[in-house]
Amino acid sequence: xxxxxxxxxxxxEIKIELTRLRAKVYELRSETVTEKIKDTSQFGKLKKDxxxxxxxxRSRSLAAVKK
Numbered sequence: 001x002x003x004x005x006x007x008x009x010x011x012x013e014i015k016i017e018l019t020r021l022r023a024k025v026y027e028l029r030s031e032t033v034t035e036k037i038k039d040t041s042q043f044g045k046l047k048k049d050x051x052x053x054x055x056x057x058r059s060r061s062l063a064a065v066k067k
């Protein structure tokens with residue numbers, strides 16, 4: 001998910017996507033413990049996606065306060 005896609009999401013969609021991605025990170029952690037995961041770079045990708053969503057949510061809240 002790139003920044004352009006994140007900006008196109010509504011506030012509620014961002015919240016839902018954050019929940020989904022955090023659940024995915026949890027699943028990957030448990031798969032790591034059982035050694036079922038093959039592509040460990042997924043952690044970084046998911047964390048970056050979460051950061052993008054949080055950044056957009058924060059910038060929207062700051063923009064709302066300015067108005």
